[in-house]
Structure formats: structure tokens, C-alpha cells
Amino acid sequence: AASCGGWGRGCRAGRVLLHAVLGDMADLTVVTKCGMLRTAMGGRVGWRPDGRRKTILAHASKSRDALGRAPDVLLLHAPDRQTTFSTSVRALGTAKKEGLTRRIGLSNVRLDQLQEAMALEDIAMVEVALSPFDDTAARNGVVEHCLAHGIPVLAHSPLGGPKRWKRLGQNEDLRFIAEQR
Numbered sequence: 001a002a003s004c005g006g007w008g009r010g011c012r013a014g015r016v017l018l019h020a021v022l023g024d025m026a027d028l029t030v031v032t033k034c035g036m037l038r039t040a041m042g043g044r045v046g047w048r049p050d051g052r053r054k055t056i057l058a059h060a061s062k063s064r065d066a067l068g069r070a071p072d073v074l075l076l077h078a079p080d081r082q083t084t085f086s087t088s089v090r091a092l093g094t095a096k097k098e099g100l101t102r103r104i105g106l107s108n109v110r111l112d113q114l115q116e117a118m119a120l121e122d123i124a125m126v127e128v129a130l131s132p133f134d135d136t137a138a139r140n141g142v143v144e145h146c147l148a149h150g151i152p153v154l155a156h157s158p159l160g161g162p163k164r165w166k167r168l169g170q171n172e173d174l175r176f177i178a179e180q181r
Contacts, residue, residue, distance in 0.1 A: 030067060031125065031154065033077040033107060034059035034095075035088065051080030051088030060100035073125050074101035078108040085113055086120060093121040107156070111141040123151055130155035132174055133164050 037050040056076070064070045074095055079085050092104040105125035106117055117123050126146050128137035134157070137143050146153045159165045168174055 029073070030069075030071045031073045031075060031105075031127075032063045032067070032071045033075045034063070034092075035080065036077040049078040049080035049082075051076065051083035051085070051091070053087060053091040053094070056088060056091040057095055057098075057100070060095040060098075064100050070099055070101050072101075073103045073105050075105045075107045075125065075127055079113055085116060089117045089120045096121075105154075109142065111145055114142060114145060118149070125152050125154055127154040127156050129157050129161075131158050131160045131164070132171060133160045133167065 034056050035049055035051050036047045037055065039046055039048050060074055063074065074092060076088055076092055080088060089106075092101075095101050096104050103124035104121060105123055105127065106114060107127035108129070109117070109126065114123070114126060126142065128142055130137055130143070130153070137153075143153055145151075157164075159168060
């Protein structure tokens with residue numbers, strides 16, 4: 001899977017790189033996200049969820065245009081506390097109906113949110129934090145529910161992410177497994 005993580009130069013650069021290295025993108029499963037806005041607060045730049053319909057559809061359209069085709073899966077990056085979850089899920093469904101994506105999915109959701117979304121739309125993929133340092137999605141039933149319903153699970157930060165990857169070599173169990181492999 002390839003991810004188009006931004007709506008500007010980075011996404012176009014990613015598309016150019018994919019074409020140059022891999023050739024025809026038709027052979028790839030392209031997964032991109034929507035529903036996050038860059039914000040500046042107190043001199044710091046950060047991200048915040050924006051699950052409004054207009055934001056989701058704008059991001060979906062920009063991803064499709066930047067990729068030169070609809071992504072295979074469009075994920076809602078994270079639930080937005082300021083927007084009802086059903087509104088965001090329905091917006092994903094609209095993006096699919098309008099040809100802005102082939103399928104839809106969710107990222108960073110709880111089990112109750114996943115179940116709510118599945119009652120509204122066909123969910124094709126769920127992305128969760130899953131690593132030796134974060135097994136919350138496995139413990140809270142999200143992974144089990146996905147497996148029971150044939151929904152692929154995509155693990156983000158499987159090596160712990162930028163803040164935790166250095167700890168991999170310090171973990172005795174992981175070091176033992178690595179040495180054996």
C-alpha cells in the first residue's frame with residue numbers, strides 16, 4: 001500500500017516517485033487519508049481532526065486529482081469530536097458514490113465507532129496503532145471485530161513510530177526474535 005499523506009507538493013512528489021520507481025500505479029493498492037487539518041496554535045504547528053462533510057470531500061477530491069485516479073481506499077484519519085461520527089462516515093460514503101475513492105475505511109477508531117460505521121457504510125479497511133508498544137486495538141476488540149467481518153487491518157507505527165522505534169533493540173523479547181530470524 002502506498003499512502004498519499006498530504007494535499008500539496010508532497011502528494012504530487014509521491015505520485016512522481018511511484019511512477020518513476022514502480023511504473024504503472026494500477027498494480028498498487030493506494031490508501032490515503034482525509035479529515036485532518038494543519039493548525040497553528042501558540043507558535044506551534046499541529047494537526048487536528050476535521051470530520052466535516054466539506055473537508056472530507058475536498059480532501060478526497062484533492063487526493064484523486066493528485067494521484068491521477070481515485071485511491072483504492074480513503075480512510076478517515078481520526079474521529080472528530082466537533083462533528084458527529086455518522087456525518088463523517090456518510091461523507092466517506094458520498095466520496096465513494098461520487099467516484100473520489102473506490103472504497104472507504106477508518107483509522108484510529110474504537111469498537112463502538114467501527115460498529116456504528118459498519119451500520120452506515122461498507123467499511124473496506126481499518127487502520128490502528130499496533131506495535132509491541134501499543135496493543136490497545138487488539139485488547140479493545142477492534143482487531144477481533146475486523147477479522148470476524150473480513151475487514152483488513154492496517155497497522156500504523158508497527159515499529160513504535162518515530163518516538164519509540166529506538167526502544168526495539170532494548171526489548172529482550174524482540175531482540176531474541178530478531179536474532180533467531
